[in-house]
Amino acid sequence: MLYPVHKKEGTFTAIETALNDIRSVIIWRIESHFNQGSGLLDKWLAENYNGDLIPPDLAKNLPPLSDEEWIVVMLAIVPHIQTNFFESIILEHLPNGGDFPEFGGVKASNHRGMLPTGETVQFILAGNDIEKRLQVQQLFGEEHLFFKYGILWLEPVKEGEPAMSGRIVFAQEWIEKMIFGKENPPRFGLDFPAKHISTTMLWDDVVLHPRTAQQVNDISNWLEHHHKLDEDKNLSRKIKPGYRVLFYGPSGTGKTLTAALLGKQFKKDVYRIDLSQIVSKFIGETEKNLESVFKKAETKNWILFFDEADALFGKRTNVQSAHDKYANQEVSYLLQRVEDYTGLLILASNFKNNLDDAFIRRFHSVVHFPMPNSSERYILWQKSMPSNLKVDVSVDLQDLASKYELSGASILNAVHFAVLQCYSRKDKVLFHKDLIEGVRKEFLKEEKSI
Numbered sequence: 041m042l043y044p045v046h047k048k049e050g051t052f053t054a055i056e057t058a059l060n061d062i063r064s065v066i067i068w069r070i071e072s073h074f075n076q077g078s079g080l081l082d083k084w085l086a087e088n089y090n091g092d093l094i095p096p097d098l099a100k101n102l103p104p105l106s107d108e109e110w111i112v113v114m115l116a117i118v119p120h121i122q123t124n125f126f127e128s129i130i131l132e133h134l135p136n137g138g139d140f141p142e143f144g145g146v147k148a149s150n151h152r153g154m155l156p157t158g159e160t161v162q163f164i165l166a167g168n169d170i171e172k173r174l175q176v177q178q179l180f181g182e183e184h185l186f187f188k189y190g191i192l193w194l195e196p197v198k199e200g201e202p203a204m205s206g207r208i209v210f211a212q213e214w215i216e217k218m219i220f221g222k223e224n225p226p227r228f229g230l231d232f233p234a235k236h237i238s239t240t241m242l243w244d245d246v247v248l249h250p251r252t253a254q255q256v257n258d259i260s261n262w263l264e265h266h267h268k269l270d271e272d273k274n275l276s277r278k279i280k281p282g283y284r285v286l287f288y289g290p291s292g293t294g295k296t297l298t299a300a301l302l303g304k305q306f307k308k309d310v311y312r313i314d315l316s317q318i319v320s321k322f323i324g325e326t327e328k329n330l331e332s333v334f335k336k337a338e339t340k341n342w343i344l345f346f347d348e349a350d351a352l353f354g355k356r357t358n359v360q361s362a363h364d365k366y367a368n369q370e371v372s373y374l375l376q377r378v379e380d381y382t383g384l385l386i387l388a389s390n391f392k393n394n395l396d397d398a399f400i401r402r403f404h405s406v407v408h409f410p411m412p413n414s415s416e417r418y419i420l421w422q423k424s425m426p427s428n429l430k431v432d433v434s435v436d437l438q439d440l441a442s443k444y445e446l447s448g449a450s451i452l453n454a455v456h457f458a459v460l461q462c463y464s465r466k467d468k469v470l471f472h473k474d475l476i477e478g479v480r481k482e483f484l485k486e487e488k489s490i
Contacts, residue, residue: 054095055219059121061093062114063129069164070133073142081108081165101217103185108165112179115156115164116192116210117218123153126160146207158194158204177204190214190339225309226336234311234333237345239300246294246301247412247419247448255407256298259285262404263306263384281382284402286349288392289409292449295388298409299345302384310343327373334377341383349387350394375399412448417441420448424455426470429462434472444479444490454478 094110118125144159166172194206217223226232262283287295303310418441458474
């Protein structure tokens with residue numbers, strides 16, 4: 041029995057409708073198979089749906105899809121909604137059980153129901169039509185929007201087994217986007233060793249050397265106008281996509297903050313790669329860990345930020361052992377992967393000379409974040425003063441700026457400590473001695489004395 045074709049308002053009603061519709065498609069295909077019918081799917085869809093197969097409430101969260109592409113999407117998402125969906129349909133037509141290899145499908149380690157494979161798609165969309173079955177395989181190729189947008193793909197199978205016997209993997213972020221109309225950020229962990237970074241600060245809070253500020257502005261220009269390069273018939277085939285930048289300079293000079301502010305300005309997520317999760321002593325594991333980040337980032341247009349990048353992108357060495365050989369292979373892999381990334385990629389290091397020269401040559405921009413000079417430190421002290429406390433006349437910011445060489449982050453830490461001292465003694469006045477004590481604590485971190 042076929043379910044009635046109908047459409048209603050609302051996302052969850054649309055999901056129910058879509059499940060009924062895909063059930064009707066599968067039942068029609070199975071009955072056509074057992075009755076040895078012609079199985080012309082296009083004709084059947086036209087007669088029953090007339091171009092109205094995709095519920096608008098679900099389609100709005102996906103790229104434009106054909107009916108066949110929509111069927112693939114629904115086959116992939118069904119196990120995430122109803123566990124025994126496929127089994128219940130097959131049982132209606134094979135009540136006594138039995139093997140049904142034409143339908144495809146595999147069992148998983150945790151999921152108790154059947155998971156669809158590429159063979160399931162071939163059966164539904166093409167039946168026994170050889171030419172059509174070969175066309176269906178192209179739905180999982182690298183040129184198809186499923187791959188380009190990272191929506192779904194076939195899980196790799198053991199060597200020698202048919203590629204279409206791999207299960208369909210539906211990206212979790214697209215499931216959330218399709219069903220709930222929103223996308224949750226990926227969770228940090230072994231499978232995704234990167235953390236989202238953001239800031240409440242503004243560009244006005246940052247004090248950069250004029251040369252540094254100009255180079256950061258160059259990055260902003262690329263973020264704003266790079267799509268025009270892609271549209272240029274001459275340049276688009278000569279210039280590689282993406283923009284690669286090196287930030288180098290002492291800690292606390294604004295490298296991470298600048299990356300976060302660029303993301304905030306252009307409404308792009310910034311992810312800082314956690315090197316403790318990336319780098320592995322086991323051969324091939326570092327590349328594998330990094331690939332999981334790049335794979336997700338490729339379809340998201342994220343800004344990737346590698347802090348302490350020399351741990352990953354250090355200089356290659358002369359091969360004296362097997363370890364050196366694989367370490368050099370690791371750097372070579374990173375070179376290629378970095379060059380292939382189509383978004384903004386920022387590497388940060390305290391020392392420029394620690395990075396492999398091959399990486400340096402591939403950067404579009406090398407930006408130095410020097411320690412602030414006395415005039416820049418004076419502005420940083422001014423911008424760091426609290427708004428809820430009165431500043432005593434004894435406070436001499438010019439004296440602090442000229443005497444003590446501190447980074448922007450250290451100045452903020454010193455003010456942070458001083459303000460807490462005021463609150464602890466229930467005082468509403470910030471004194472010079474409080475700031476001096478904050479400076480002293482910052483100097484002690486580096487084993488320096490005032």
